[in-house]
Amino acid sequence: MSRPRLELHRLRKSFGAVDVLTDISLTVLPGEFVSILGPSGAGKSTILQMLIGATDPDMGTMLLNGAPLVPKRDRFAFMPQRDALMPWRRIIDNTTLGLEVAGLSREAARAEVAPLFAEFGLAGFEQHYPAQLSGGMRQRAALLRTVVQQRPMLLLDEPFGALDALTRTQMQRWLAKMWSRHHWTVLLITHDVREAVLLSDRIHVLSSRPAHVVHQFRVPRDHPRQGVGSPALAAIEAEILQTLLHPEN
Amino acid sequence: MLNASALSRLFARIFNHAGPAVASVSALVLGWEAYVQLSGISPTALPAPSRVLAQGFENREALAGHTLATLQATLFGFASSLSAAFMFSTLIDFFRPLRRALFPVFIITQTLPLVAIAPLIVLWFGFGLTPKIVLVALVTFFPMLVALAQGYESTDRDLSELLASMGASRWRIFIMARLPSARPYFFAGLCISITYAVVGAIFAEYAGAARGLGIYILNAKNNFRPDLVLAAVFVSSTLTLLLFGATVLIQRASMPWLRLSEPTR
Numbered sequence A: 001m002s003r004p005r006l007e008l009h010r011l012r013k014s015f016g017a018v019d020v021l022t023d024i025s026l027t028v029l030p031g032e033f034v035s036i037l038g039p040s041g042a043g044k045s046t047i048l049q050m051l052i053g054a055t056d057p058d059m060g061t062m063l064l065n066g067a068p069l070v071p072k073r074d075r076f077a078f079m080p081q082r083d084a085l086m087p088w089r090r091i092i093d094n095t096t097l098g099l100e101v102a103g104l105s106r107e108a109a110r111a112e113v114a115p116l117f118a119e120f121g122l123a124g125f126e127q128h129y130p131a132q133l134s135g136g137m138r139q140r141a142a143l144l145r146t147v148v149q150q151r152p153m154l155l156l157d158e159p160f161g162a163l164d165a166l167t168r169t170q171m172q173r174w175l176a177k178m179w180s181r182h183h184w185t186v187l188l189i190t191h192d193v194r195e196a197v198l199l200s201d202r203i204h205v206l207s208s209r210p211a212h213v214v215h216q217f218r219v220p221r222d223h224p225r226q227g228v229g230s231p232a233l234a235a236i237e238a239e240i241l242q243t244l245l246h247p248e249n
Numbered sequence B: 001m002l003n004a005s006a007l008s009r010l011f012a013r014i015f016n017h018a019g020p021a022v023a024s025v026s027a028l029v030l031g032w033e034a035y036v037q038l039s040g041i042s043p044t045a046l047p048a049p050s051r052v053l054a055q056g057f058e059n060r061e062a063l064a065g066h067t068l069a070t071l072q073a074t075l076f077g078f079a080s081s082l083s084a085a086f087m088f089s090t091l092i093d094f095f096r097p098l099r100r101a102l103f104p105v106f107i108i109t110q111t112l113p114l115v116a117i118a119p120l121i122v123l124w125f126g127f128g129l130t131p132k133i134v135l136v137a138l139v140t141f142f143p144m145l146v147a148l149a150q151g152y153e154s155t156d157r158d159l160s161e162l163l164a165s166m167g168a169s170r171w172r173i174f175i176m177a178r179l180p181s182a183r184p185y186f187f188a189g190l191c192i193s194i195t196y197a198v199v200g201a202i203f204a205e206y207a208g209a210a211r212g213l214g215i216y217i218l219n220a221k222n223n224f225r226p227d228l229v230l231a232a233v234f235v236s237s238t239l240t241l242l243l244f245g246a247t248v249l250i251q252r253a254s255m256p257w258l259r260l261s262e263p264t265r
Ligand SMILES: Nc1ncnc2c1ncn2[C@@H]1O[C@H](COP(=O)(O)OP(=O)(O)OP(=O)(O)O)[C@@H](O)[C@H]1O
Pocket: A015, A018, A020, A038, A039, A040, A041, A042, A043, A044, A045, A046, A047, A081, A191
């Protein structure tokens, strides 16, 4: 078994008097797609906040490739809960953001990103402003902005949460396809059970606040996943739903 | 960005919006003219608009010279207050405690009655350009500062966190996210304070100056020439409206994405 890309051990976090996370432990292996599934307000985004260094854990350890994580030095490719596209930048210049911050010139960054537009279903929209794109396209642009940073791991915070059901399903399948092609290491936050089952190798189910990991599910690999109709997946889905509804059993 | 068809559409829109305003202002002027003609009131008490126009035209060279002086004071004063507002808003954004130290001082500057402060500023700075610049800056600085400070605060927190996760420094985040986020607030503040600016300049000139619309108005009044007073008032209103219009045009040109609610394919 290869060394985990990311290990979180007994993380604990409170904001003032509010205990948000009591005990979060999880690992992500290289090339693995891991989801954190939990009710709204459980503290899912807070876990990612600690990974990107926006806030510090009160207790516990975070290891990246076996070494202690240094939040300002070890960088993840982070996609925030809302797409956070800059309305004043054209799509191409939104997707190059991470490369520009990393020091590339605008031209070099554009040249690097431009070939990926077709794969992300955004060809022809390079010069559009975010306001001109549909919700699904905005999410794909945000995802493109995330992956071009070439970081060892993607952190996706409910990437499809704001989309309608049909677009969401399309985007999930698209992401599954992209993942099996590119072998990204992904930590995905979601509160959509089907999404987690469709995309993940492993799923950590959180309790409501103060959150701890109630149970871990492994989803058998049969990528590329088509999702609908598979009885094995449906069974896991039902089991996860039970766990979410009755976490104490 | 403003091609020919966009420009003609813009003029059509202005006409649609301005139509009722033009009608009501015309009615007012016509009523005024009719009253003066019918009542036979002395032109030294109430001159007819036709007389204001004619006398204004006759004295156009003097008026133009004084207008230029006022415009100069307005633009210089506004430029200084904008630079100061940018500087202080940025400082406050980086060093939060400064806000509590500086805001009360700035607010006090807004409570000073111009009538009292204008003669003092002229007394300190003389009859040249400087007192006008100071007064214009005084009346426009605070609105611009507040607009910018609020604009920075309006930055999407997700966006700041995203940039930080990419390794952007605080200064970089300011330049890439906070400053652009403030742009709509900046222009809203600009539209308001540009209208104060001309009035501020005229106030300073009225309190004492070598040139400018304010001193022109004062002299005309002292010579019992209300027609020339009104001609100067007309010119200063027009000047304000033109500056306002220019601001709106710049605003539209610099934020094209605000007009793109639907795809343009
Ligand atoms: N910076 C902060 N200061 C104070 N409280 C915070 C802060 N960030 C988060 N919280 C609190 O922590 C709790 C968990 O927030 P978090 O955003 O992590 O939830 P979440 O699981 O991502 O929810 P959702 O699914 O709705 O996005 C909330 O009660 C929230 O009010």
